[in-house]
Amino acid sequence: MITLYHAPQSRSSRMLWLLEEIGAPYEIKPVSIFRPMTGEGEGDPGNPHPDQRVPAIAHGGNLAAESVAIVLYLTEAFPEAGLGPLPGDPQRGAYLTWLAWYAAEMEPAMVAAMTGELDRAPMRQRYHAQVVRRIERALAQGPYMMGDRFTGADLLIASALAFGRQAFPESPTIDAYMTRCRERPAAIRGLALDDASGLQQAA
Missing domain, CATH: 3.40.30.10 (Glutaredoxin)
Incomplete structure (x- = not known):
């Protein structure tokens, strides 16, 4: 249990x-x-x-x-x-990369935007823009971060977007992704x- x-x-x-x-x-x-x-x-x-x-x-x-x-x-x-891909799976490295990226890049960028830190530290704007590009590039390849497969990385990223969508610019691609994730029965x-x-x- x-x-x-x-x-x-x-x-x-x-x-x-x-x-x-x-x-x-x-x-x-x-x-x-x-x-x-x-x-x-x-x-x-x-x-x-x-x-x-x-x-x-x-x-x-x-x-x-x-x-x-x-x-x-x-x-x-x-x-x-x-x-999530298990050890030995060819996609394991990509999966771990997304989990680490979420914690090290996406969350700090989102918090910086929500707290006004981006305005006080313009250098952070570059990293914030990179986060958006990273998400949109991934979604250009498939409906989820790892293509056709929904993983734990999507759960983290989509739930963060649902909480802090206002921290990122308008994007039909990101909005459609959020809808796909939110409409999952679970x-x-x-x-x-x-x-x-x-x-x-x-x-």
Whole structure:
């Protein structure tokens, strides 16, 4: 059984989507968190995340925290879901590259745009533009980041775009990609579970 430590309408929301894609049994453990954008809430002592943030999962005696780590862990632990190339697969390197790129390039670019840092540090605008070009180049080759195959990388990238779409310029290509991802049955089920859980819950 997988336990997801979850705070509604947070980074752990996309883990509901991931768990629905995988289809393995799981339980949701609601935790409260500090929400930096509003300054509300506080960390939950019952949350095993090292920083009392989300997401975190427990599975078979293992604890995994942070979105990229959880995506990598679960796509390997449940290969039958087909959400990530396994070691030895010729596409493994590309998959790992997308996961690392998401954390190292896309997230910082999105946050910089949302916080106004791009205006204060024009040099960052170059990297921000590169992120958009990288996404659009990939989507010119297929409906998902790795062509015809939906992977954990798409889950990370599409969920970030859904949260911070205003951080990137208009792009019919990106909007169509977001729609494809959001219309997946698992994404719809995950969103419904998140909406049903309210804004903030305490353990």
